[in-house]
Amino acid sequence: MITVITFFINIVVAKREGRFSGSLPLVVFGLMTAAILATYTLLEGAAAIVPAFFWSLGILKTYDPGIYRNFFWGFGHPAQQVNLAAMVSIWYALAQMTVGIRPVNEKFSRLAFILYLFFINLGSAHHLLVDPGLSFAWKAVNTSYAMYLAVLGSMMHAFSIPAALEIALRAKGYRKGLFGWLRNAPWGEPGFSSLVLSMFLFGWIGGVTGVTIGTEQINMLVHNTLRLPGHFHATVVSGTTLAFMGFTYYVIPLIFRKELKLKSWAKWQPYIFGFGMLLTSMGMIVSGLQGVARRNWDITFAGVVPGTVEISLAVFGVGAILAVIGGIMYVTIVLTSILTGPRLEASNLLLLTGTHNPIIDSTKLTDHQMEDKQNQPKGALVLVFAFLVWFAIYYFTNWWLLGRTWFIR
Numbered sequence: 001m002i003t004v005i006t007f008f009i010n011i012v013v014a015k016r017e018g019r020f021s022g023s024l025p026l027v028v029f030g031l032m033t034a035a036i037l038a039t040y041t042l043l044e045g046a047a048a049i050v051p052a053f054f055w056s057l058g059i060l061k062t063y064d065p066g067i068y069r070n071f072f073w074g075f076g077h078p079a080q081q082v083n084l085a086a087m088v089s090i091w092y093a094l095a096q097m098t099v100g101i102r103p104v105n106e107k108f109s110r111l112a113f114i115l116y117l118f119f120i121n122l123g124s125a126h127h128l129l130v131d132p133g134l135s136f137a138w139k140a141v142n143t144s145y146a147m148y149l150a151v152l153g154s155m156m157h158a159f160s161i162p163a164a165l166e167i168a169l170r171a172k173g174y175r176k177g178l179f180g181w182l183r184n185a186p187w188g189e190p191g192f193s194s195l196v197l198s199m200f201l202f203g204w205i206g207g208v209t210g211v212t213i214g215t216e217q218i219n220m221l222v223h224n225t226l227r228l229p230g231h232f233h234a235t236v237v238s239g240t241t242l243a244f245m246g247f248t249y250y251v252i253p254l255i256f257r258k259e260l261k262l263k264s265w266a267k268w269q270p271y272i273f274g275f276g277m278l279l280t281s282m283g284m285i286v287s288g289l290q291g292v293a294r295r296n297w298d299i300t301f302a303g304v305v306p307g308t309v310e311i312s313l314a315v316f317g318v319g320a321i322l323a324v325i326g327g328i329m330y331v332t333i334v335l336t337s338i339l340t341g342p343r344l345e346a347s348n349l350l351l352l353t354g355t356h357n358p359i360i361d362s363t364k365l366t367d368h369q370m371e372d373k374q375n376q377p378k379g380a381l382v383l384v385f386a387f388l389v390w391f392a393i394y395y396f397t398n399w400w401l402l403g404r405t406w407f408i409r
């Protein structure tokens, strides 16, 4: 709460000092969304826990556990949406810093953040899907319909950011074929690689599994199996953590006034951590699909581990080891940079693979470049449709699997 209030005060001060005119810059606008969600989340947590405290003292005679759980998850789930909104803001920042994007349509991106603000908290209801006190209708309404408007927000960012990257790279002259821009992107720049890996793992694995687990009927296939930790290792651990790891490398010179050390490690770190988390999430999801319970060491309740489960759990284990290595690399790079080396005086944002900061050095993309026929984001459009096909296949496969649990002859 103190951090959030400090953030709000900083915005007011920046406005008074005339550091921005009109509405907030897009990245700050996204962070503002995160801050508002954080305020709501913390107050909802208090609404759950404060009455519980008085109940435990005997001052409050009764406390309906259904109400408690509803409020508790109104705190528990939105706590992750704070990460989400902050992560998407960092995506825009990384895209701007490493490629020098200009949002395709800034109002469109802002609207997507507003959709988070109004609709994403409904996601909390998915934690109550097997609670006995709530009706099927309540569960189905609260985990779908309006909830999908928040998913729409993510879909809007999922098009907007790759499209902006493609336009900016095409404007730099990488126009060959559908994906020439992607091949020539700055893959050695950790800010870029962590952006792309974060978006891929978050969307293609985390988002798709999340919407599926959040649907009342198909959730019943996998409720409380390892598929759940698989989902949030793709969203929070892969997506959010990776985006912030990439971002750290550029703010060390700004905040600590120290040059970034171990730069060659920093180039590899997002790949090692990202690949490790890919294996971790996939290993968990595939294990969960086979019925491996979470929170219980005994998978079959008979002390037996089927062979196929052994393989998916081994993939999970190998991935976890790789991810931990990536995590240790990250901590080492950050500590070495902060604790050793001379202090930098006034520091610009420095890219690792070059010396320039596209925000300051390269001219902003002109309206002409944005509208140029040769710069249009055709490749990003193909990627978006490929994503939708994958989404549909995964989603409907789950309904098909659910259908197979009943045998009608």
Ligand SMILES: [Cu+2]
Pocket (backbone or CB within 6 Å): 076, 077, 123, 124, 126, 127
């Ligand atoms: Cu949740």
